[in-house]
Amino acid sequence: MxxxxxxxxxxxxxxxxxxxxxxxxxxxxxxxxxxFVLIAGLLAYAVFKWRRRTPDxxxxxxxxxxxxxxxxxxxxxxxxxxVLFAWGWKGGMDMTVAPADCLQYQVKGKQWEWQIWHPxxxxxxxxxxxxxxxxxxxxxxxxxxxxxxxxxPAFRCKRDVLPGRYQMVWFNATRLSxxxxxxxxxxxxxxxxxxxxGRNHSYMLGNVYVVTQEEYDQRPxxxxxxxxxxxxxxxxxxxxxxxxxxxxxxxxxxxxQGLWGKTENLEDGSTVLVDREYVAESIRMPxxxxxxxxAGNNMTAxxxxxxxxxxxxxxxxxxxx
Ligand code: CUA
Numbered sequence: 270m271x272x273x274x275x276x277x278x279x280x281x282x283x284x285x286x287x288x289x290x291x292x293x294x295x296x297x298x299x300x301x302x303x304x305f306v307l308i309a310g311l312l313a314y315a316v317f318k319w320r321r322r323t324p325d326x327x328x329x330x331x332x333x334x335x336x337x338x339x340x341x342x343x344x345x346x347x348x349x350x351x352v353l354f355a356w357g358w359k360g361g362m363d364m365t366v367a368p369a370d371c372l373q374y375q376v377k378g379k380q381w382e383w384q385i386w387h388p389x390x391x392x393x394x395x396x397x398x399x400x401x402x403x404x405x406x407x408x409x410x411x412x413x414x415x416x417x418x419x420x421x422p423a424f425r426c427k428r429d430v431l432p433g434r435y436q437m438v439w440f441n442a443t444r445l446s447x448x449x450x451x452x453x454x455x456x457x458x459x460x461x462x463x464x465x466x467g468r469n470h471s472y473m474l475g476n477v478y479v480v481t482q483e484e485y486d487q488r489p490x491x492x493x494x495x496x497x498x499x500x501x502x503x504x505x506x507x508x509x510x511x512x513x514x515x516x517x518x519x520x521x522x523x524x525x526q527g528l529w530g531k532t533e534n535l536e537d538g539s540t541v542l543v544d545r546e547y548v549a550e551s552i553r554m555p556x557x558x559x560x561x562x563x564a565g566n567n568m569t570a571x572x573x574x575x576x577x578x579x580x581x582x583x584x585x586x587x588x589x590x
Pocket of ligand 1: 379416
């Protein structure tokens, strides 16, 4: 969900970049409106006022140019363009050069998910990113496969994510994530992929949660639910959601709906019962037993997935029967 700024059509402004980006956008918009009305209006007026009234009416003049007019309509747009250019250049430079005191995040884009390493974390979180409010955050991005683009509309921040090259983006989030009045859950600002990157490009989403420094210090991205089913669902949301649906539809991999306890047909013609042993193996070594019909769809291996996490995923799968 993208919160709308009630004052404009833009997403709610939630970073220090927003006033400048929105300012130049709104100025450009009103310039377009003004000149469209002026030019199209003058044109319509002239066409009507000086139309030929009889078939043999001679031309009223043979004017070829008007130097004053031409200078005016060249110089004024030039000045406007230079203002837009200077404003855009200043904003672009501010966004390119990160301050020295940033929190350092790393983001990897891959088809079709965002993996986020929080400061001081050795393992990534898929999709969910927590940042403290009013703090400079620097994100170093790279891609495992194709071009992606890391885009947080509410922060007005976007950078192409390239394979074989580190790209940097930074921001300072100024607006705390709100809590849903009914459930009390934090409502994230969306992270989008803004570069078409293949079939499931539109599924390549993420969430940024802007929290207070106290909440941030509790490292909410590492908090694990006590209930194994909830924990399993959290792992699914963070690691599996891009490829495995819960509604029976086929994405990159088989759906999780009705998977637990099912007998799967494998690529080599044999069958396997989907139990804890098979799930654990498929998480850690996805290529060991590949289900028929998924040739060429390579799942990321998770060799570091703990027994506790595997148990949680199994509990979650069981709950979906
Ligand atoms: Cu990644 Cu589009």
